[in-house]
Amino acid sequence: MYRNLGDHEKARGLLASALKSDIENFGEGHPNVAIRRSNLANVYGDLGEHEKARNLLELALKSSIENFGEGHPTVAVDQSNLANVYGDLGEYEKARGLLELALESDIENFGEGHPTVAIDRSNLAIVYRNLGEHEKARGLLESALKSDIENFGESHPSVAIRQSILGTVYGRLDDYEKGRELCQKAWNTFMAIFGENHPHTKIAKSNLDGIIAEQKAGGKRG
Numbered sequence: 001m002y003r004n005l006g007d008h009e010k011a012r013g014l015l016a017s018a019l020k021s022d023i024e025n026f027g028e029g030h031p032n033v034a035i036r037r038s039n040l041a042n043v044y045g046d047l048g049e050h051e052k053a054r055n056l057l058e059l060a061l062k063s064s065i066e067n068f069g070e071g072h073p074t075v076a077v078d079q080s081n082l083a084n085v086y087g088d089l090g091e092y093e094k095a096r097g098l099l100e101l102a103l104e105s106d107i108e109n110f111g112e113g114h115p116t117v118a119i120d121r122s123n124l125a126i127v128y129r130n131l132g133e134h135e136k137a138r139g140l141l142e143s144a145l146k147s148d149i150e151n152f153g154e155s156h157p158s159v160a161i162r163q164s165i166l167g168t169v170y171g172r173l174d175d176y177e178k179g180r181e182l183c184q185k186a187w188n189t190f191m192a193i194f195g196e197n198h199p200h201t202k203i204a205k206s207n208l209d210g211i212i213a214e215q216k217a218g219g220k221r222g
Contacts, residue, residue, distance in 0.1 A: 008046045015040040031074075034063040038081055050088045057082040073109050076102040080123060092131050099124040115151055115158070118144040122162055125169070134172045141166040157200065160189035164204045167211060176215035183208035 002011035019036040026032055041056035061078040068074055083098035103120040110116055125140035145162040152158055164186035170179035187208050190201040 003043055003046065008043050011043045012040065012047070015043060029063055029066060031064070031067050034060040034067070034074075034078070037063075038078060041085070042081065045085055045088065050085055053085045054082065054089065057085055070101075071105050071108065073106065076105040076109070076120075079105075080120060083127070084123065087127055087130070092127050095127045096124065096131070099127060113147050113150065115148065118147040118151075118158070118162070121147075122165060126165065129165075129169055129172065134169055137169045138166065138173065141169060155189055155192070157189065157193060160186040160204065161200070163189075164207050168207050171211045171214055176211055179211045180208065180215065183211050 002008070002014065015036060019033065019040055022030065022032045022036050037056040037060040041053040041060070044050070044053040044056065057078060061075065061082055064072065064075045064078050079098040079102040083095040083102070086092070086095035086098065099120060103117065103124055106114065106117050106120050121140040121144040125137040125144070128134070128137040128140065141162055145159065145166060148156065148158045148162055163182040167179040167182035167186065170176070170182065183204060187201065187204040190198060190204050194201050196202075196205075
């Protein structure tokens with residue numbers, strides 16, 4: 001709750017206490033300890049302390065594999081969380097490897113059309129985008145967007161997130177009209193749901209403005 005309210009220091013303190021208690025009561029290898037580490041790592045990520053987040057998530061992933069096996073959904077969650085931290089640290093190849101494993105696992109466990117699979121595809125697409133593999137990113141995002149529309153409808157925030165990211169990829173591919181259309185739809189959705197001051201709305205507006213600026217500049221990038 002504190003994390004959702006943006007009070008990350010209080011969240012960190014509580015989770016650190018919970019982690020210490022669970023280690024004392026259950027031992028280092030218990031599943032509860034891995035959960036606490038993962039949750040605490042997410043807060044460290046919010047605070048920009050990515051190295052601490054990485055260390056905790058690497059321990060959590062190792063524990064989950066030992067407790068549940070490679071193909072378990074909990075392992076896929078830990079892989080995805082750790083991959084996102086690797087992405088924050090610029091270690092995109094490590095992030096890609098983990099997200100590919102998580103995506104394969106979640107497809108096997110939940111099926112192609114599950115919302116978790118769409119999230120996996122979107123996260124992996126962001127890594128491909130950062131690696132300059134824009135066609136691969138586009139394919140994954142188009143699949144994720146189609147799935148989210150089928151699961152949630154056109155006006156859902158998850159759909160808008162996919163549209164905004166996909167719009168930036170179309171911009172990288174010099175298809176500015178398509179990119180602008182998708183970013184505009186995303187911004188409209190966020191404005192209607194959250195208003196102009198919400199972080200999602202601001203990010204979508206930034207993406208839209210970027211596409212418009214690139215289009216006016218004839219696609220020239222610095």
